[in-house]
Amino acid sequence: MKIGAPRGTLDVLPADEPRRGAVLAASEDVAELYAYGRIVTPTFEHTELFARTSGAGSDVVQKEMYTFEDRSGRSLTLRPEGTAPVARAYVEHGLHREPQPVKTFYIGPMYRYSRPAKGRYREFWQIGFEAMGSDDPALDAELIQLFTEIERRAAVHHTRLELNSIGDRECRPAYVERLRAFLAERRADLDDETRTRADVSPLRVFDTGSEHARRVLADAPTIGDSLCGACREHFAVVRGQLDAYGIEYELVPTLVRGLDYYTRTVFEFVNDDLGSAQSSICAGGRYDYLIEEIGGAPTPGVGWAAGVERVSMSGAREPEERGLDVFVVCDEQADRPRVLAQVAELRRTGLRCDVDYAGRSLKGQMTQAGRSKAERVVRVIGERASVRAGGADVGDEFPATEIASFLLGHPGPPPASEPNAKTRAHGARDVSKEEQIP
RNA sequence: GUGGCGGUAGCUCAGCUGGUAGAGCCCCGGGUUGUGGUCCCGGUGGUCGGGGGUUCGAGUCCCCUCCGCCACCCCA
Numbered sequence: 001m002k003i004g005a006p007r008g009t010l011d012v013l014p015a016d017e018p019r020r021g022a023v024l025a026a027s028e029d030v031a032e033l034y035a036y037g038r039i040v041t042p043t044f045e046h047t048e049l050f051a052r053t054s055g056a057g058s059d060v061v062q063k064e065m066y067t068f069e070d071r072s073g074r075s076l077t078l079r080p081e082g083t084a085p086v087a088r089a090y091v092e093h094g095l096h097r098e099p100q101p102v103k104t105f106y107i108g109p110m111y112r113y114s115r116p117a118k119g120r121y122r123e124f125w126q127i128g129f130e131a132m133g134s135d136d137p138a139l140d141a142e143l144i145q146l147f148t149e150i151e152r153r154a155a156v157h158h159t160r161l162e163l164n165s166i167g168d169r170e171c172r173p174a175y176v177e178r179l180r181a182f183l184a185e186r187r188a189d190l191d192d193e194t195r196t197r198a199d200v201s202p203l204r205v206f207d208t209g210s211e212h213a214r215r216v217l218a219d220a221p222t223i224g225d226s227l228c229g230a231c232r233e234h235f236a237v238v239r240g241q242l243d244a245y246g247i248e249y250e251l252v253p254t255l256v257r258g259l260d261y262y263t264r265t266v267f268e269f270v271n272d273d274l275g276s277a278q279s280s281i282c283a284g285g286r287y288d289y290l291i292e293e294i295g296g297a298p299t300p301g302v303g304w305a306a307g308v309e310r311v312s313m314s315g316a317r318e319p320e321e322r323g324l325d326v327f328v329v330c331d332e333q334a335d336r337p338r339v340l341a342q343v344a345e346l347r348r349t350g351l352r353c354d355v356d357y358a359g360r361s362l363k364g365q366m367t368q369a370g371r372s373k374a375e376r377v378v379r380v381i382g383e384r385a386s387v388r389a390g391g392a393d394v395g396d397e398f399p400a401t402e403i404a405s406f407l408l409g410h411p412g413p414p415p416a417s418e419p420n421a422k423t424r425a426h427g428a429r430d431v432s433k434e435e436q437i438p
Numbered sequence: 439g440u441g442g443c444g445g446u447a448g449c450u451c452a453g454c455u456g457g458u459a460g461a462g463c464c465c466c467g468g469g470u471u472g473u474g475g476u477c478c479c480g481g482u483g484g485u486c487g488g489g490g491g492u493u494c495g496a497g498u499c500c501c502c503u504c505c506g507c508c509a510c511c512c513c514a
Contacts (some may be wrong), residue, residue, distance in 0.1 A: 007505065048498050063439075081514085115439075117507065119514085126510085126514060193511090207512080257513095268514095270453080280514060309514030327474085361467070363474095370474035377474065389475035
């Protein structure tokens with residue numbers, strides 16, 4: 001019986017890679033431009049790390065973690081998100097001694113056991129940007145603006161930005177009390193689910209899909225009206241900076257996050273074209289108490305994570321395919337070992353070359369050369385070789401032993417090779433239409 | 439986790455009320471053609487997701503299961 005990929009996992013085939021690669025390359029380029037350094041943390045951590053930081057009541061902890069015991073009886077968990085591990089590394093390696101803030105980014109797989117659907121996988125990749133060690137509201141805005149730049153470069157479109165502030169230790173407890181009081185008063189009017197939520201995680205009652213509950217909650221106090229002076233001021237600066245960046249956003253007073261560690265700024269980039277189940281392509285916010293919760297000194301932080309598959313689905317542009325520089329075909333009389341040695345020589349000089357390994361006929365090899373979009377095709381017939389480019393012969397026939405020297409003496413178009421050429425290539429095109437993001 | 443729809447060649451799909459499988463694309467070969475393009479001919483390829491049952495006989499009916507997708511839920 002055939003073995004398929006496990007439920008909720010995804011193979012990225014070579015044909016899928018260009019589009020996905022464009023998103024990753026855009027992120028890497030932007031990280032460099034904004035001075036974020038790559039951080040790599042393990043794919044699994046002590047279960048305790050996530051249990052403590054995500055919130056015991058969160059869905060992630062309650063039912064979505066891949067938790068297992070290793071052979072020594074340690075409880076480990078495949079990381080369901082990337083922020084807590086980065087914070088853990090920050091504390092563990094004393095990154096507070098480095099110039100603050102420490103700005104990092106990561107790209108890697110995350111694991112969540114949930115029912116799979118399009119754009120929603122059990123193993124999925126996230127791009128995350130985290131800045132720790134500064135409470136400057138301009139940093140919140142930088143991170144948001146940074147994502148719009150990734151979107152622009154990867155040609156992601158149709159997203160909008162939702163924004164809110166959920167307060168801090170000063171004001172949130174008082175707000176939660178007011179909300180609890182309100183919910184207690186209307187308890188009779190609420191459905192069971194909302195009631196449960198009111199008890200476990202009051203802020204999340206607003207996530208309800210029930211029309212009735214929504215009407216009841218319409219008069220509920222919102223966190224925005226309850227922010228303390230410091231939070232109000234912080235939020236105002238975030239908004240002012242976003243205005244200065246020319247970034248549009250929608251204030252959503254009921255926007256909260258599924259993880260407990262968030263404070264103050266929270267935001268979400270949404271693509272409504274993707275369907276409600278996976279419309280959120282990037283989400284994040286500030287987490288000023290996270291680092292002390294895992295044993296570090298009180299250190300503010302802010303960041304976001306984006307779903308690679310979802311971003312790619314949101315119309316990320318397919319980079320133009322770049323054909324090979326050279327394809328070499330030869331007939332049965334040709335001295336193949338020596339031809340292949342010539343090909344190796346071409347590759348050594350930086351030309352991207354390929355040959356047939358499928359035993360194709362000469363016609364089949366030419367077809368394959370066409371598929372490879374090779375700039376130039378070398379035809380070896382017996383002892384003689386000739387070169388074609390764009391359907392026309394280049395120069396005269398020459399001995400098959402001189403393929404490399406012939407091609408190097410008749411240069412083709414200039415090579416376009418440079419790091420991350422995938423994104424650069426489209427960056428050079430007209431992107432004015434995408435400038436309206438979000 | 440709950441409910442619903444679907445799983446036939448690598449891909450997109452057809453297959454009426456049950457009688458042991460087809461098309462297009464792709465791929466390979468040949469021919470045509472002074473482009474690696476086009477066109478023509480031929481060919482490879484499927485234990486009909488898996489298992490059990492009903493039946494003389496099941497892709498087609500029933501049950502279980504796996505996988506995908508949608509809604510809810512939640513999230514990236």
